[in-house]
Amino acid sequence: MKLFNITYILAFISVLGLNAQQMPAAKQSEAVSILGATAHIGNGEIIENSLIIFEDGKITKVGDAAAAASQAKGEIINAQGKHIYPGFIAPNATLGLVEIDAVRATDDEDEIGEMLPHIRSLIAYNAESQVTETMRPNGVLLGQIAPRGGFISGTSSIVQFDAWNWEDAAVKTDDGLHINWPNSVRRGRWWMGEDPGIKPSKEYQENIIKLKSFFAEAKAYLAGDRKESNLPYLAMESVFNGDKKVYIHVNGEKEILDVIQFKKDEKLDDLVIVGAYNALKVADELKANNIGVLTGRPHSLPNQDDDDYDLPYKLAAELSKKGILVGIEGSGSMERMNSRNLPFYAGTAAAYGLDKEEALKLITSNTAKILGIDEFAGTLEEGKDATLFISEGDALDMRTNILTDAFIQGRKINLDTRQTKLWKRYMEKYERQEAEE
Known part of the structure; x- marks a missing residue:
């Protein structure tokens, strides 16, 4: 029985070894x-x-x-x-936070609650993720690991993709706070008998007031005696003193203009817009307020019927021509697996209006400047x-x-990754078949 147990344990360890990251x-x-x-x-x-x-x-x-x-x-x-x-640098990624979407125990990309500035994505980062490993053969060697969910999602950190654990991986800890800006419009809920068309959101202004109130309450708490510990408010101190950037995820034209006003009202010197689908409509305002942009993945369809068919392809190029500091991020459907396509997103930008070396900057020097790591990357x-x-x-x-x-x-x-090993294996299979024929 003892021999059986030892054999079973050794077999289990060997399987783990086959599936672990390099x-x-x-x-x-x-x-x-x-x-x-x-x-x-x-x-x-x-x-x-x-x-x-x-x-x-x-x-x-x-x-x-x-x-x-x-x-x-x-x-x-x-x-x-x-x-x-x-x-190459992958900003606004959830690499290492989710391994298998269908297995809840491997999903650490968000937490319960709305105002979560104290949540740190870094401590949930899995340095041995097999998904993260697949970035390296395409040249994606660094990434900003960002949380999802909530009104204020939490704090991101920047890691390199060759580490034993999250402590080894970190190259810049707690670099920025991520905020999901509300939408000014919503689609009618047909299942509740509403017109399925797009209509103004009654909750839009209420949500902005809620966000501003949280900022005001945090400032009041930090200016007080702090006798009672409040982790969300304490986490805002590094935002107010400028140690953390603020990344606001927003796409609509009106919403982007409201974000610019929010930046002024809250005196946020270092603010970045993430997504920015309609940023071209307010490019002059973004330039005037020195706001950097991380555009969504170019390999997407237009959002509205009257948009240019190639708007997602050329957005980064058009914003760059306006003098805005632009990088590319890849959030969305299957975002972790698709992050390996980052260099080809930049290649698409080159095909739709940018010089090849300017397109390269979208995933190297521009992104490094936006993330605040240009001193070493x-x-x-x-x-x-x-x-x-x-x-x-x-x-x-x-x-x-x-x-x-x-x-x-x-x-x-x-x-080498599991994918490259499988590729070599099946390439050999077909080479053998060709030789036999």
Whole structure:
């Protein structure tokens, strides 16, 4: 009986091992020099024949290989004919918060309640998520893990995708507060006998008053003696003193204008709009108030019948041309699995009005600036983290985004996932069939 139990336990552990995420890479131990690749810096610049050197997890040299090849040291990677990029950044993601939608025990993306500024998504982040692992073969190496639900959803944090646990993963903790702005219109509830058309929402102004009241109450509490502990109010202190950004999820034209007024009333210096479907209609106001935008995924259908058929495809490009700081986020249906398509969202923006290097900025330097991590991420520059990858071709094109090497903070990561293993397995199957025929 004892032997049976031991055998069962070993078998169970072996199954877990097969399904667990790749083991995090060891700390960088020697310098790495990448020679000859076309370097896409992430700020609009390109170095055709580049030399990139990094040590102790930091980039120490970015230059032209023809002039500086003699400076190469440590492990030398010959990347002639290939391309090197900074790691792509997925903002407003729920990666690591939900593993299987149908299994409630694996779903930690939201909490019960309306006003939840004290909820921290980071402590629920699962660093061993198999879904998160699949981001890496496409070059998505960093992400902002954001909560969902409620009026005020809680606080996001930014992580890198090669870690033992959430403490190791965090690169910026509690970076911003997420607010779901109410809608000024709603669809009639046909099941209650209402006209199914769109009509003004009677609760819209009430909900805005509710939000403003919460802000006022939190300020009053923080200005008082604080004798009684109130976690939601205490969590607002970092918002009021500017340590946290405010991310407001909003799409409608009227709603965006109301958000701009809310920013002024509450003196919120660092506010970002997420979603922003109708932002183009109020682009001048956004520019005048220095508000950054994370547009929704381009691979979507128009929301209204009279919208341009290609509005979702070109929105990021049109806003960028207006001088607005723009990034791309991918929330929505199957958002965790679809987050791996982030580079192809940027590729779509390039196909609909942006220069290719400008489109790259939507998922590198622009997003880094919006999230407040541009000091160490988003571009290939000396002094920044060596979070980067080498691709056989254009990383914004799904046909040529084929990674050969990837590094997170200088650590060479494993690009194998359950999906890549299955792909190789079935490719071998069909190759055998062709050989037999």
